Amino acid sequence: LGYLVLGLVAGLAAVERKGFLQAMLSRPIALAPIAGWALGDAAGGLLVAPPLELFWLGAVNLGAALPAHEALGTAAIAGGAVLAGRALGTGVTPEIAILAVLITAPVAILGRKADRAVEGGLNERIALHAETALAGHHLREAVRCNLYGLAAPFALAAVLAPAAAALAAALIPVILVRVPAAAGPLRIGFYAFAAFACASGAKALRAKAAPRFFFLALAVAAVLGVLVWRIAP
């Protein structure tokens, strides 16, 4: 049932991402907790949401250019992490989260390829069908064709996200049970990924002053954090 729920969430997110609404509900920051909640562990989704949002902050659809399918990647990562955490009985920990990222993140690139195939193939055929319908005076059918385009993104994400999550859910418990000493270094790896994701976000903002603002804010936040930590009882 978990995989069905994940497929539904991923499919709806893929539709919201481009075909309908675009209200940030399919962005990693919203989708990861939603996917986690749908699978019974919202906190697990919340752990991966901020780094994934920042990592894919530049994943935007400019003109005809297609970005990595961040919604598909997020659903797969959050789903895989939650399911693996459930299998291990620990919930989502940083080491589980980073393994989920390493195993399933490439599905976002696969999603981009699938998008390209749909927009250049299936949707073009839908457009031709609409023109033919209009030529045959079937106005309603010509207009309705637009909605047919929602099916393929939904179906692709609904299949690919659970498949990638299943792979992560199968591999992660095996890795962590067989090599328990890897947990500590993987936890450090999670924070290295999260810090890199912040840099990726700042870079994606395409501002001339971005490096200055990014590194200055990093230094100020780190110093303030240390001060608060030392002062706090």
Next chain:
Amino acid sequence: VSPAKVPTATLVRVFWRCLFLQAAWNRRGMQNLGFAYAIDPALRALYQDASAREEALRRHLGFFNCHPYMAAAIVGGAIHHEERVAAGVEPRQGPLSYKQTLQGPLAALGDGFFWTALRPFFGALAAVGALLFGAPAIVLALAIYNAIHFGLRIGLFRAGYVQGDALVATVGRLALPVAADRLRSAGAALCGVAAGVILLRSGWLGGPGAAVLAALAAGLGYAALARGARLLPTAYVATLAGVGAALAFAHFHGSS
């Protein structure tokens, strides 16, 4: 002759359908199917004659591509022009010229403001909020983003419908490029705050060495991306380097 008016309920329906503008985005006509789908209720209200409606629909099934939020303004403006065409006070090519003239500039403006400034800013704000305050911060950030997004989307649709060609001046007064520059800088600063929080957490969890590794991942990662490195492979390198360094540290620490 006063142009025929599209009923308000129909305009609401058209706006709702604007939300599906990219449902069947295709390389041939891009958002052409979405545009025709969105404007169809207005064409039904304006043209009782089936052949006139078919001709109008054909006009809107041609190539169209714009930013999906900004396109609401063009849909509204196209209805403004269609009302005039239906009343016989404007040539049939009027709505098409309007679309062709505005789609490029509004697409550039929308991409520059919404996609590369406002949305990343709120994404970064929500991420920092989630790191510090949890899920309620995400809900709040997305609520504010959507209040702005829907406010502008509805306002642009209305401005296009009411003002027609005068829409350009209204959009100009919004000064979106200036706001975009500020949002980008603020967004970069928010990413820095997020990195600071992550650095501290890694330090608390794994000691100063872990914080140094996170700082290196952020600093070297930024430098690599600025030099054109690809995102996903660089992320793997940063993560695996972090894992490897932690393994090496544990090995030497354990053997000493």
